[in-house]
Amino acid sequence: MISRSNRSPSISCVIPAFNEARNLGVLIPHILQTLSALTDQRELIVVDDGSRDDTTAVMQALCASHPDLVYLKLSRNFGKEPALTAGIDATRGEVVYLMDADGQHPVDLLPEMLSKWRQGSDVVYAVRQTRDDQSGLQVSLTGLFYKMVNFGNRVKIPANAGDFRLMDRKVVNALKSLPERNRFMKGLYAWVGFNSTAIDYQPLPRADGKSNFGLRGSLSLALTGILAFSIAPLRALTVTGLALSALALGYGAWVVLDYFISGIAVPGYATIVVGMMFFSGIQLLSIGILAEYVGRIYEEVKRRPSYLISQREGAGLALPATAAATVPLQASLL
Numbered sequence: 001m002i003s004r005s006n007r008s009p010s011i012s013c014v015i016p017a018f019n020e021a022r023n024l025g026v027l028i029p030h031i032l033q034t035l036s037a038l039t040d041q042r043e044l045i046v047v048d049d050g051s052r053d054d055t056t057a058v059m060q061a062l063c064a065s066h067p068d069l070v071y072l073k074l075s076r077n078f079g080k081e082p083a084l085t086a087g088i089d090a091t092r093g094e095v096v097y098l099m100d101a102d103g104q105h106p107v108d109l110l111p112e113m114l115s116k117w118r119q120g121s122d123v124v125y126a127v128r129q130t131r132d133d134q135s136g137l138q139v140s141l142t143g144l145f146y147k148m149v150n151f152g153n154r155v156k157i158p159a160n161a162g163d164f165r166l167m168d169r170k171v172v173n174a175l176k177s178l179p180e181r182n183r184f185m186k187g188l189y190a191w192v193g194f195n196s197t198a199i200d201y202q203p204l205p206r207a208d209g210k211s212n213f214g215l216r217g218s219l220s221l222a223l224t225g226i227l228a229f230s231i232a233p234l235r236a237l238t239v240t241g242l243a244l245s246a247l248a249l250g251y252g253a254w255v256v257l258d259y260f261i262s263g264i265a266v267p268g269y270a271t272i273v274v275g276m277m278f279f280s281g282i283q284l285l286s287i288g289i290l291a292e293y294v295g296r297i298y299e300e301v302k303r304r305p306s307y308l309i310s311q312r313e314g315a316g317l318a319l320p321a322t323a324a325a326t327v328p329l330q331a332s333l334l
Contacts, residue, residue, distance in 0.1 A: 050077030
């Protein structure tokens with residue numbers, strides 16, 4: 001591991017927010033105060049994912065008071081994964097934190113994460129110890145999801161590790177180089193690798209309001225994760241097809257033998273109907289799973305951007321000299 005014990009890095013912190021106006025006014029000053037104790041070079045980037053509350057007004061007032069605060073407003077609600085991507089793309093710090101806007105991620109853990117980075121870790125991710133804020137059904141489905149997405153997969157996604165993490169600049173650059181549009185960030189964090197360290201944390205009570213990410217959103221994200229990082233459903237279809245083919249051949253052999261032994265020429269009508277309905281259901285299920293994969297391919301080949309920014313407030317950190325030198329060239333290529 002590389003020692004960074006004498007380094008005082010520039011720091012970026014990214015917070016995606018959707019209808020969190022009442023939480024941002026309390027959370028942002030707390031985070032900025034903590035970051036100011038860690039470094040003199042810092043920026044806090046808040047990505048407004050198409051909020052319909054007073055987030056814009058709150059953020060404009062906060063930006064006027066805090067020069068190290070950056071506000072990115074997306075043109076509409078794209079979802080948390082694209083909002084995280086927008087924030088990551090905008091970062092300029094050597095170290096990047098990712099946090100939620102609901103106040104459940106303990107700000108007090110930021111110094112400990114930076115300490116792990118100074119000891120050589122490229123990624124420091126927080127693993128939640130309990131899910132008391134979720135229903136029993138959601139907890140069970142979450143456990144099932146991690147088992148499914150990690151089954152037979154070389155890249156294992158740590159269970160109960162969310163977006164609360166620290167990343168070195170080289171990890172951020174690796175994430176930015178990944179071109180897919182259907183982004184499942186938890187899987188991408190694991191896929192890029194690098195030296196990683198896990199720390200435990202207890203989620204705090206939500207500061208205000210209720211979560212906008214319920215069971216429906218969790219199921220949608222889980223489906224994206226499975227389709228993006230596992231071909232287990234396709235392999236399951238292959239195994240099912242082989243098993244049903246063997247069963248059909250065995251049943252056919254039994255019908256022939258029964259004809260010669262018992263003299264019954266036509267098996268029961270109910271058996272034929274049930275068999276047809278069963279195989280038709282399997283075929284429709286197979287087509288549906290294939291359609292989900294094809295739909296993701298369709299989204300990728302259109303190559304639409306993952307997000308669009310309609311407004312930016314605040315300057316943030318200055319571009320590094322090497323990056324600033326390439327800006328005119330990059331702009332000329334667009």
